[in-house]
Amino acid sequence: MPTILLTGASRGLGIEFVKHYAAAGWRVHACARDADAPALKAVKGDVQRHKLDVTDFAATAKLASALKGEAIDVLLANAGISGSEAGELGKVDADVWLETFRVNALAPVKLAEVFVDHVAASQRKAMLAISSRLGSIGLNHEGGRYAYRASKAALNMAWKSLATDTKGRGLTCVVLHPGWVSTDMGGAAAPVTPPNSVAGMTKVIEGLKPSDTGGFINYDGARFEW
Numbered sequence: 669m670p671t672i673l674l675t676g677a678s679r680g681l682g683i684e685f686v687k688h689y690a691a692a693g694w695r696v697h698a699c700a701r702d703a704d705a706p707a708l709k710a711v712k713g714d715v716q717r718h719k720l721d722v723t724d725f726a727a728t729a730k731l732a733s734a735l736k737g738e739a740i741d742v743l744l745a746n747a748g749i750s751g752s753e754a755g756e757l758g759k760v761d762a763d764v765w766l767e768t769f770r771v772n773a774l775a776p777v778k779l780a781e782v783f784v785d786h787v788a789a790s791q792r793k794a795m796l797a798i799s800s801r802l803g804s805i806g807l808n809h810e811g812g813r814y815a816y817r818a819s820k821a822a823l824n825m826a827w828k829s830l831a832t833d834t835k836g837r838g839l840t841c842v843v844l845h846p847g848w849v850s851t852d853m854g855g856a857a858a859p860v861t862p863p864n865s866v867a868g869m870t871k872v873i874e875g876l877k878p879s880d881t882g883g884f885i886n887y888d889g890a891r892f893e894w
């Protein structure tokens with residue numbers, strides 16, 4: 669069966685991905701700051717739990733070394749923060765901005781950097797990051813959310829370079845928008861539930877082709893503009 673490695677597996681979309689792929693019989697490398705989170709521990713199946721704060725780049729590299737030789741079909745950079753405290757003009761907080769960039773933009777790239785060989789050695793060869801529609805410059809008609817939007821736009825740009833740089837190795841590098849989802853981040857008013865979002869995104873992942881590399885795809889399969 670295929671293998672997936674994902675970050676931010678403790679709750680929200682992350683735990684939903686773990687449940688989905690474990691139930692489908694995949695081997696799941698579930699990385700979380702709290703690898704003993706009860707919800708994560710409770711998932712049945714081939715779930716390997718790893719303690720990982722994605723901003724600890726040495727720990728990310730150490731995990732890649734520990735898994736050397738293991739093919740990873742789908743690498744999924746999911747962990748993210750909202751950066752909302754630095755959201756509006758007049759409240760720009762440099763420390764919050766930098767932390768938001770560290771988690772949302774830099775950590776996925778550091779993850780891809782150390783796991784690219786594992787993914788290239790697999791059958792499916794997919795490197796994915798959960799971005800956001802809020803990271804689209806073309807779709808920004810509402811303004812606000814400065815740190816979050818900018819961090820996801822930076823992630824999108826980095827993933828586009830990753831797609832270009834890995835084309836010769838047959839990798840498919842795509843950023844996904846999960847919808848506005850009722851997780852801790854999305855809030856209770858969000859119209860899409862985590863199971864529905866993950867059902868959509870896993871269908872998209874299942875249908876990915878090498879020609880999709882460099883894409884920005886919604887959970888319902890629609891293509892977004894940058």
Ligand SMILES: NC(=O)c1ccc[n+]([C@@H]2O[C@H](COP(=O)([O-])OP(=O)(O)OC[C@H]3O[C@@H](n4cnc5c(N)ncnc54)[C@H](OP(=O)(O)O)[C@@H]3O)[C@@H](O)[C@H]2O)c1
Nearest residue numbers: 676678680681701721722747748800848849851852853854
């Ligand atoms: N929900 C939405 O409407 C929505 C919309 C667009 C995009 N997204 C994106 O979807 C992804 C998942 O979000 P979500 O809705 O599931 O949010 P969530 O419920 O707030 O969960 C965030 C996850 O990221 C983890 N995380 C945060 N900082 C981390 C760090 N430094 N190291 C490791 N893990 C860290 C959290 O772990 P802890 O439990 O340890 O805090 C948690 O597992 C994010 O990238 C988010 O930007 C969400």
